[in-house]
Amino acid sequence: xxxxxxxxxxxxxxxxADEAGRPDDRIDDERHDEDNILKPEFVxxxxxxxxxxxxxxxxxxxxxxxxxxxxxxxELLDREERRQLAAAITDLxxxxxxxxxxxFVRDDxxxxxxxxxxxxxxxxxxxxxxxxxxxxxxxxxRQAILAELDDEDRIAIESALSYPEETAGRLMSREFVAVxxxxxxxxxxxFLREGRDLPNDFLEVFVVDEKHHxxxxxxxxxxxxxxxxxxxxxxxxRDQTLIPAMLDQEEVGNMFQKYALxxxxxxxxSGRLVGQMTVDDVVHIIAEEAGEDALLMSGxxxxxxxxxxxxxxxARVRWLVANLGTALVASGIIYLFGAAIEQLVxxxxxxxxxxxxxxxxxxxxxxxxxxxxxxxxxxxxNTRRILWREMRVALLNGVTIAVLIGLxxxxxxxxxxxxxxxxxxxxxxxxxxxxxxxVPVIFDRLDQDPAVASSVFVTMITDSMGFFAFLxxxxxxGVV
Amino acid sequence: xxxxxxxxxxxxxxxxADEAGRPDDRIDDERHDEDNILKPEFVxxxxxxxxxxxxxxxxxxxxxxxxxxxxxxxELLDREERRQLAAAITDLxxxxxxxxxxxFVRDDxxxxxxxxxxxxxxxxxxxxxxxxxxxxxxxxxRQAILAELDDEDRIAIESALSYPEETAGRLMSREFVAVxxxxxxxxxxxFLREGRDLPNDFLEVFVVDEKHHxxxxxxxxxxxxxxxxxxxxxxxxRDQTLIPAMLDQEEVGNMFQKYALxxxxxxxxSGRLVGQMTVDDVVHIIAEEAGEDALLMSGxxxxxxxxxxxxxxxARVRWLVANLGTALVASGIIYLFGAAIEQLVxxxxxxxxxxxxxxxxxxxxxxxxxxxxxxxxxxxxNTRRILWREMRVALLNGVTIAVLIGLxxxxxxxxxxxxxxxxxxxxxxxxxxxxxxxVPVIFDRLDQDPAVASSVFVTMITDSMGFFAFLxxxxxxGVV
Numbered sequence: 012x013x014x015x016x017x018x019x020x021x022x023x024x025x026x027x028a029d030e031a032g033r034p035d036d037r038i039d040d041e042r043h044d045e046d047n048i049l050k051p052e053f054v055x056x057x058x059x060x061x062x063x064x065x066x067x068x069x070x071x072x073x074x075x076x077x078x079x080x081x082x083x084x085x086e087l088l089d090r091e092e093r094r095q096l097a098a099a100i101t102d103l104x105x106x107x108x109x110x111x112x113x114x115f116v117r118d119d120x121x122x123x124x125x126x127x128x129x130x131x132x133x134x135x136x137x138x139x140x141x142x143x144x145x146x147x148x149x150x151x152x153r154q155a156i157l158a159e160l161d162d163e164d165r166i167a168i169e170s171a172l173s174y175p176e177e178t179a180g181r182l183m184s185r186e187f188v189a190v191x192x193x194x195x196x197x198x199x200x201x202f203l204r205e206g207r208d209l210p211n212d213f214l215e216v217f218v219v220d221e222k223h224h225x226x227x228x229x230x231x232x233x234x235x236x237x238x239x240x241x242x243x244x245x246x247x248x249r250d251q252t253l254i255p256a257m258l259d260q261e262e263v264g265n266m267f268q269k270y271a272l273x274x275x276x277x278x279x280x281s282g283r284l285v286g287q288m289t290v291d292d293v294v295h296i297i298a299e300e301a302g303e304d305a306l307l308m309s310g311x312x313x314x315x316x317x318x319x320x321x322x323x324x325x326a327r328v329r330w331l332v333a334n335l336g337t338a339l340v341a342s343g344i345i346y347l348f349g350a351a352i353e354q355l356v357x358x359x360x361x362x363x364x365x366x367x368x369x370x371x372x373x374x375x376x377x378x379x380x381x382x383x384x385x386x387x388x389x390x391x392x393n394t395r396r397i398l399w400r401e402m403r404v405a406l407l408n409g410v411t412i413a414v415l416i417g418l419x420x421x422x423x424x425x426x427x428x429x430x431x432x433x434x435x436x437x438x439x440x441x442x443x444x445x446x447x448x449x450v451p452v453i454f455d456r457l458d459q460d461p462a463v464a465s466s467v468f469v470t471m472i473t474d475s476m477g478f479f480a481f482l483x484x485x486x487x488x489g490v491v
Numbered sequence: 492x493x494x495x496x497x498x499x500x501x502x503x504x505x506x507x508a509d510e511a512g513r514p515d516d517r518i519d520d521e522r523h524d525e526d527n528i529l530k531p532e533f534v535x536x537x538x539x540x541x542x543x544x545x546x547x548x549x550x551x552x553x554x555x556x557x558x559x560x561x562x563x564x565x566e567l568l569d570r571e572e573r574r575q576l577a578a579a580i581t582d583l584x585x586x587x588x589x590x591x592x593x594x595f596v597r598d599d600x601x602x603x604x605x606x607x608x609x610x611x612x613x614x615x616x617x618x619x620x621x622x623x624x625x626x627x628x629x630x631x632x633r634q635a636i637l638a639e640l641d642d643e644d645r646i647a648i649e650s651a652l653s654y655p656e657e658t659a660g661r662l663m664s665r666e667f668v669a670v671x672x673x674x675x676x677x678x679x680x681x682f683l684r685e686g687r688d689l690p691n692d693f694l695e696v697f698v699v700d701e702k703h704h705x706x707x708x709x710x711x712x713x714x715x716x717x718x719x720x721x722x723x724x725x726x727x728x729r730d731q732t733l734i735p736a737m738l739d740q741e742e743v744g745n746m747f748q749k750y751a752l753x754x755x756x757x758x759x760x761s762g763r764l765v766g767q768m769t770v771d772d773v774v775h776i777i778a779e780e781a782g783e784d785a786l787l788m789s790g791x792x793x794x795x796x797x798x799x800x801x802x803x804x805x806a807r808v809r810w811l812v813a814n815l816g817t818a819l820v821a822s823g824i825i826y827l828f829g830a831a832i833e834q835l836v837x838x839x840x841x842x843x844x845x846x847x848x849x850x851x852x853x854x855x856x857x858x859x860x861x862x863x864x865x866x867x868x869x870x871x872x873n874t875r876r877i878l879w880r881e882m883r884v885a886l887l888n889g890v891t892i893a894v895l896i897g898l899x900x901x902x903x904x905x906x907x908x909x910x911x912x913x914x915x916x917x918x919x920x921x922x923x924x925x926x927x928x929x930v931p932v933i934f935d936r937l938d939q940d941p942a943v944a945s946s947v948f949v950t951m952i953t954d955s956m957g958f959f960a961f962l963x964x965x966x967x968x969g970v971v
Contacts, residue, residue, distance in 0.1 A: 046742055046867065047749075054872040077730075079749045087872045111749070113868070203715045213712045214694065214753060231711035232693045235683045250557075262526055268778060269527075269559045269591070271771040273694060273753060290770045291751040294777060298748060301778045302862055305785035309858035310851065316863045316877050324887045327855050331892050331920075334851045338844040345843070349836045356829040359839035363825070363846065364818040367954065371790065371814045375807050378789035382782055383796045387526065388593070392534040392567045397796050407804045412811050440811075474847065 042076070049080060054087055061092050066099035073100050078107035085120075086113050086317065093120060106135040109144065115317035118147050126152065130159030138164070138185045139292060142171040146181075179263050180256035182296070183277040183286030186210040189217045192226055196246060197239025199229075214274045214289060218247050223283045225253060225276045253278050254288055263288060264297040265387055304381055307462035308374075310334075330467065337471035341366070344475055348482035354491045357424050358482060361432055366477030368412055369439035373469040376401050376447025381462045384455050398448045405444025409437040428490055435481035439473060446472045522556070529560060534567055541572055546579035553580050558587035565600075566593050566797065573600060586615040589624065595797035598627050606632065610639030618644070618665045619772065622651040626661075659743050660736035662776070663757040663766030666690040669697045672706055676726060677719025679709075694754045694769060698727050703763045705733060705756045733758050734768055743768060744777040745867055784861055787942035788854075790814075810947065817951035821846065824955055828962035834971045837904050838962060841912055846957030848892055849919035853949040856881050856927025861942045864935050878928045885924025889917040908970055915961035919953060926952045 042053045053072070060068040073081060073096070081103060085093050097104055097120060109117065109132055121129050121144065133141040133156060141164065145153050157165050167185050174180030188209055190199055199216065203209065216234065218227040227247035237246050252270050254263055254277045266272065267290060277286040306314030310333075312326025345352070345362070352359045379401075383389035389397055413433035421429025450468045451461035485491060522533045533552070540548040553561060553576070561583060565573050577584055577600060589597065589612055601609050601624060613621040613636060621644065625633050637645050647665050654660030668689055670679055679696065683689065696714065698707040707727035717726050732750050734743055734757045746752065747770060757766040786794035790813075792806025825832070825842070832839045859881075863869035869877055893913035901909025930948045931941035965971060 047746060048867050048870050049872065051871040077750065079751075083749075083867070086868060087870065089876055200715060203712075204718060206716075209716070211712070211716075212710055230692055231715060232683075232691070234715065235680060235711060236686075236689070236691075238684060264778075266527060268774050269563075270557065271559075271774075273771060290774065291753060294748050294751075294770065294774060297774060297778050298744075298781045298866075301781035302784065302865070304782065305788060305858050306862060308785060308789075309854045311855040311858045314855075314859040314862060316859060316868055316880070320880060320883055320887070323884045327852070327884065328888050328891050330855070331848055331851055331888055332895065334848055335844070335892060335895060338847040341847070342840050342844055345840045349840065352839050353833060353836050356833050356839075359832050359842075360822050360825045360829065363821055363843060363954070363958075364815070366843065367818040367821070367950075368811055368814055371811055371950075372807070374789045375791040375794075375810070378785050378791045379794040379796060382786060382794055385782070386778075387528050387563070388566060388796055390528050390567065391531040392529065396569055400796065400800060403800055404803045404807065407800070408808050408811055411808050412815060415812065415815060470847075470851075474843070478843075 042080075049083055049087065054084065057084065057096065058088065058092060061088075061095045061099070069096060069099045070103070073103055078105055079111045081108045082111035082113075086116050090119065094123060104132075106132065106137075106140065110136060110140040113315065113317045114143070114147070115315055115319065117144065119317075119319075121145075121148065122152070126155035127159055130156045133168075134160060134164055138167045138171060139182055141168055142181065146172065146176070174256060177260045178256065179254045179258045179260070179277050179288060180279075180286070182260060182263070182292065183254075183256070183288050184210075184292070185286050187217060187276075187284075187287040188213050188215075189219045189223070189225075189284055190243070192218050192220060192244050194243045195239060196234055196237045196241050196243060199234060199243055200239065215287075217276050217284055217287070218243060219284055225251065225278065225284045227251065228276065230273075251276065256280075256285060260296045261300045261385070264293055264300055267293045268297065269387075300385070304378075304385060304462040307460065308378065308381065308466045310466060333467050334470070337467055337474065340471055341474040341478055344478045345482070348478075348486065351482060351486050351491045355485075357428065358485055358491070361420065361424075361428075362478055362481050364416060365432060365435050365439055365481045366474045368416075368436060369443045369473035369477045370470050372405065372408055372440045373443035373447045373473045374466070376405070376444050377451055377465050377469050380448050380451045381465065384451060384461050389452070394448075394452055398445075401444045401448050402441065405441050406437075408444075409440030412440065413437045425490075427488065428485070431484045431488060431490055432481060435477070435484050438480045439477045442476045443469070443473045522560075529563055529567065534564065537564065537576065538568065538572060541575045541579070549576060549579045550583070553583060558585055559591045561588045562591035562593075566596050570599065574603065584612075586612065586617075586620065590616060590620040593795065593797045594623070594627070595795055595799065597624065599797075599799075601625075601628065602632070606635035607639055610636045613648075614640060614644055618647045618651060619662055621648055622661065626652065626656070654736060657740045658736065659734045659738045659740070659757050659768060660759075660766070662740060662743075662772065663734075663736070663768050664690075664772070665766050667697060667756075667764075667767040668693050668695075669699045669703070669705075669764055670723070672698050672700060672724050674723045675719065676714055676717045676721050676723060679714060679723055680719065695767075697756050697764060697767070698723060699764055705731065705758065705764045707731065708756065710753075731756065736760075736765060740776045741780045741865070744773055744780055747773045748777065749867075780865070784858075784865060784942040787940065788858065788861060788946045790946060813947050814950070817947055817954065820951055821954040821958055824958045825962070828958075828966065831962060831966050831971045835965075837908065838965055838971070841900065841904075841908075842958055842961050844896060845912065845915050845919055845961045846954045848896075848916060849923045849953035849957045850950050852885065852888055852920045853923035853927045853953045854946070856885070856924050857931055857945050857949050860928050860931045861945065864931060864941050869932070874928075874932055878925075881924045881928050882921065885921050886917075888924075889920030892920065893917045905970075907968065908965070911964045911968060911970055912961060915957070915964050918960045919957045922956045923949070923953045 042049060044050050057069055057072050060072060085096060088096060133144050136144060145156055171181055190202060216229045217225050218229060220226050227249045228251045229243065229247040233246050252266055252272060252275050254275050256277050256279050272290065274287050274289040276284050277288055279285045310327060310330025380389060413436040416436055417429040417433030420432045446469045451465045454461040454465060522530060524530050537549055537552050540552060565576060568576060613624050616624060625636055651661050670682060696709045697705050698709060700706050707729045708731045709723065709727040713726050732746055732752060732755050734755050736757050736759050752770065754767050754769040756764050757768055759765045790807060790810030860869065893916040896916055897909045897913030900912045926949045931945045934941040934945060
């Protein structure tokens, strides 16, 4: 890969370097804007070429792009254009492009290809990328593709598929460097230079005992900085973080973050080294896990703009139906106070305010809580302290808003109604704080993802309590 | 660091290895649960020791922990306990612990220490961590600490502070390995072995020309796999991703993800190599940027559970006040239809349903849009296609919910009212889809963070439109 890149870029780079003083800087060139996004003008040129059926021009436009940018370009096009472009640039559709494609776009493009072509692509990929390529296909398609692969690749992919989705075993790379403990640094370097079946890129060497259990790890920089005669056992770090193959990807991401890892050994149940996770793969997992909470809390499912419409519909409509249910509960409460509203229509005018602010306050607290749970910051050890903290914030917020809306209501309607709405506001914002912490914490204790359903419950509680506190208090103090 | 870890862990590790068959696996031991979280029983033991004033017992409990776990433990304790523990384990409070501490907890602990002590800690840290340590302090405290540092550290930190917050220049490490192009692989290895002022850990060697402009980069694995006589220029990759020092951290994270980088050269305006960003630092940035959207959309500011209460209050209350403003707009619309509500109280009972579902649908679309913008998936090239996609999803969702609520309302109240609420629902969910895409896109075009204020506008639009469509239609068709 290094050589390829070198040949390809040799001339153009040097020119660019002389001219701009910053060689091959990908930002702000004729194709990218200052945020490193492909310019619409460039995308339009490619679209025009495709529309004119001019494959050659499309090829020329795409050729200078980095594989990750080719993937971006495919994602920006619509379905029909994607297939046209893929057909026009077949030899630029490298394994790197396929590995960088959005899951939905990749699946869509793969479904359109015959099994033999997909198998050909899968063979070029590293195991972990090949698994991604076929894991979401139908069982039938998957078998057809596996049958086309050579034995070694098929066994590696089948082994990966035997682990549950989103676990280290499914995601790990099966290509890594493991060496016995008795080597010297010089012996290791000779082994690396001569070894034939070694991966091209690796960040760490794993040291194993005779049972293939990891006993230490050695950063490549230490190997390079140590005299050849020193024993590997004296350089390696014994204190390493091992990833059980069944560990969920979210926890893998947390461990990489917490211990600042660049790669880590994956072990099976008997403690044998079976693979490695490297940080470039984990980065995607961390971004996905951290970003999905906003989507899950809003009830938008996977929330990818490339998700097929029928999937987006079925993911979202179920939460809207759930929301319909909770809205009916709130309506039921209003219905109970129908007579009061008939007498004083101001109640109907004001009641959504209490519910709305409570909902917003609840969402704030819930977002903070969900994030803290995801980052392992909120644990059973400090739940009470955090609940107490949030209640104090809620009291401050509630009182502030209550004073504003209370004074306004007193001025426009009556002082009594101002007092009622102020009291209802404090109650509802406090309830929102309580629910915003407790609902996600309870879901987490029940081993449910706290981001998924918390929103529906918190909103139901704050809506119902908002209407009930306001209308109930109004009736109780005799406003009507 | 390697040696230290080795000496410290030598004995215990081997015991653990024999016993469990997986040496030093940090998961599910006596101190950690299966999610690698410190067990409450362990935390309680430490708290009990502190309460009893038994520093020695506290020290013994904490000593076996990884620095990242010591940081976690400090975060789990309350303020008073934190200071007691820090005092009890002074020599375990290494630079690694300080670097791993949550920003708020670290600032709080540092403010309590005299300038000389903070300077002592800062000196041990790498520049980027030292900058984090002092960047949020008062100007006065900062100067006092800088004055205590030796010249080299002070100049490095002042140079970092001269770049804006959250840019590559502020965050980069100033310790890296850069070598001239004419070296052979063997010459490079000799230089690395003999070089005195080199960092201990590095992932890549940068090759520079005589003007100190980067011309290529060399993964350590390639150096280790190449015969000594080969010229470095033939091994290195010329096609590298360079990070401008003024680039925002969000874009740095996107580049690391997109190009699967483990480290990258940072260049100043004249194209000179001035630092490097490594993936272990970028991982934190990616997680922070991806996770903060949920917090920003909810209006919870930084949303860290360790944020001081007064900061949490001022961040959140401003959005609640804004929400009060938008709720008043919605109330104003209800007020316009006060006479209709007085005649038919069913309108007051049903109207929050239309607003609530619209709000939820708008939040779903907004979350998807904000995420796609953050990941550079939604650009000027495909905005129209995505808007069209979202409108189709909205139509499907709107019709589904409209049928459900329409039939229910027809059964309980009148068929005419059922028709009114169904039509209002379709209108509001479509409006929600439109606003959910356009509001964040417009903020983005105006160079505002689309996550920050979108929520307030989308909710205002869906609330107002919900009440207006339902009550307006009811009056127009003569329900009342």
